[in-house]
Amino acid sequence: MAKKTAPETDSAPELSFGGKWLYAPSREATDHVRIAARSELFVGGEFHKPKSRSYFATVNPATEEVLGEVAAAGAKDVDAAVQAATRALPAWRRLSGEDRGRYLFRIARILQERAREFAVLETLDNGKPIAETRDVDVPLAAQHFFYHAGWADKLELLFPGVRPEPYGVVGQVIPWNFPLLMAAWKIAPALAAGNTVVLKPAETSPLTALLLCEVFAQAELPAGVVNVITGDGAAGAALVRHPGLHKVAFTGSTEVGKEIQRALAGSGKALTLELGGKAAHLVFEDAALDQAVEGVVRGIFFNQGHVCCAGSRLLVQESVHDLFVDKLRRRMARIRVGDPLDKNTDMGAIHSAPQLARIRELCAAGEREGAVMHQSACALPAKGYWHAPTMFTGVAMSQRIAREEIFGPVLAVSTFRTPDEAVAKANDTAYGLSCGIWTDKGARILWLAGRMRAGVVWNNTFNRFDPAAPFGGMRESGFGREGGAQGLRAYVRLPGGLAGA
Numbered sequence: 001m002a003k004k005t006a007p008e009t010d011s012a013p014e015l016s017f018g019g020k021w022l023y024a025p026s027r028e029a030t031d032h033v034r035i036a037a038r039s040e041l042f043v044g045g046e047f048h049k050p051k052s053r054s055y056f057a058t059v060n061p062a063t064e065e066v067l068g069e070v071a072a073a074g075a076k077d078v079d080a081a082v083q084a085a086t087r088a089l090p091a092w093r094r095l096s097g098e099d100r101g102r103y104l105f106r107i108a109r110i111l112q113e114r115a116r117e118f119a120v121l122e123t124l125d126n127g128k129p130i131a132e133t134r135d136v137d138v139p140l141a142a143q144h145f146f147y148h149a150g151w152a153d154k155l156e157l158l159f160p161g162v163r164p165e166p167y168g169v170v171g172q173v174i175p176w177n178f179p180l181l182m183a184a185w186k187i188a189p190a191l192a193a194g195n196t197v198v199l200k201p202a203e204t205s206p207l208t209a210l211l212l213c214e215v216f217a218q219a220e221l222p223a224g225v226v227n228v229i230t231g232d233g234a235a236g237a238a239l240v241r242h243p244g245l246h247k248v249a250f251t252g253s254t255e256v257g258k259e260i261q262r263a264l265a266g267s268g269k270a271l272t273l274e275l276g277g278k279a280a281h282l283v284f285e286d287a288a289l290d291q292a293v294e295g296v297v298r299g300i301f302f303n304q305g306h307v308c309c310a311g312s313r314l315l316v317q318e319s320v321h322d323l324f325v326d327k328l329r330r331r332m333a334r335i336r337v338g339d340p341l342d343k344n345t346d347m348g349a350i351h352s353a354p355q356l357a358r359i360r361e362l363c364a365a366g367e368r369e370g371a372v373m374h375q376s377a378c379a380l381p382a383k384g385y386w387h388a389p390t391m392f393t394g395v396a397m398s399q400r401i402a403r404e405e406i407f408g409p410v411l412a413v414s415t416f417r418t419p420d421e422a423v424a425k426a427n428d429t430a431y432g433l434s435c436g437i438w439t440d441k442g443a444r445i446l447w448l449a450g451r452m453r454a455g456v457v458w459n460n461t462f463n464r465f466d467p468a469a470p471f472g473g474m475r476e477s478g479f480g481r482e483g484g485a486q487g488l489r490a491y492v493r494l495p496g497g498l499a500g501a
């Protein structure tokens, strides 16, 4: 077979799938994206109608308007996608790392060129503010492709003395809270290492993953190297169980993660799981309190609190509790909630009606169990799914709001007196994804960081993401890392069973 090399130029080809534009092309990118009435499955480098003949609606959470219909993949569609990835594998894994890197660089550049289009579409489909999609989600997604493009021809340096091999065909399932970013986190390292991919985005936010398929085609990524199938949990379950996969990477709830782990036991497939969290901020009396207030606000209200590593528990030293809570209340009152397409909006819509119902249920439980609720008095739009920034004080560690992942803009505040008590309370959770330490004392930071049972420990900052920094959890937050050298390791098979988590 002739060696396939990456294209040298950046000239964007005319893209039409079956004679129709799926979305507006980047050259004409404006505030308006054109969304197809029906979006199909991306299999073998082309958009195909589902063999299931079934579609579902995707809704703008800020308005409850239907944005379009999306194909619901059935078992035969999942099989066709895995077959396409299997056919693409031999040529893709034989390609030099340099050439794989070229494709990834190209995808990253096109993503940057089409950034505005992606930001608007993500905001429409997800409900998150345009300031976040524009400044965080889309640039970080491009950075992930850039970062992994750089590693594609240097894998031998990462794993010296061994010959790293790709797993083969990888099935990836992602959630709705960072749809484009999660797709980039999953796809970029898999391709850099020489794997081919079948990705299933979440059913409530599938549009940017489909737009990303246009980018793959524009970058002339060989057909079948990435396939995107849309659908609900049944499609996800069919994908992860497909016997043609060599590895599964899942990001989502702990409940589904456990189910997948059980289903894959004994199958020989490698598995990484990025699951839920219940992170604590520890605020000590010597911390720069105003800076800590900003960090805590960002930690819980960024992305409406739909963040697995959200700082949803605040443990504040008793001596500064009243002062800190007062500062927080005043800061919360200034959070602008509303139209996600307005660039001045801080907090957008809750992603879905079921998610809003869950947040309300947990807030009611918090009040019933004796915690005191404070909500900012912002006016919420009449249509759509909305929840005001919320804080509970006087929270006991046994209460549901202290134990369960709310995945919404709700902060649970408790106190501690000593560093030992702070550590005990912070670690008093089934999860272990992240935590934040706010103190002026470097020695204390080091002392605490070694004792926190969390995959990510932020010091005097929170929710900082970098493609070079490994991200992932322990205990019920899952296993395996994404980002950095550790993230790549999850996509290569090393001799001696070293690969994987």
Ligand code: NAD
Pocket (backbone or CB within 6 Å): 173, 174, 175, 176, 177, 178, 200, 201, 202, 203, 231, 232, 233, 234, 235, 236, 237, 238, 240, 251, 252, 253, 254, 256, 257, 259, 260, 274, 275, 276, 277, 307, 308, 309, 405, 407, 433, 473, 477, 478
């Ligand atoms: P979810 O588990 O309900 O769904 C996640 C994805 O899994 C979706 O694509 C869904 O269709 C699919 N799915 C559902 N049931 C499945 C099954 N039985 N088999 C295979 N796939 C199935 O989670 P969600 O509500 O979409 O996302 C929120 C959760 O994701 C939160 O718990 C959050 O903490 C977690 N999350 C974790 C990280 C991380 O990196 N640790 C990042 C983002 C979100």
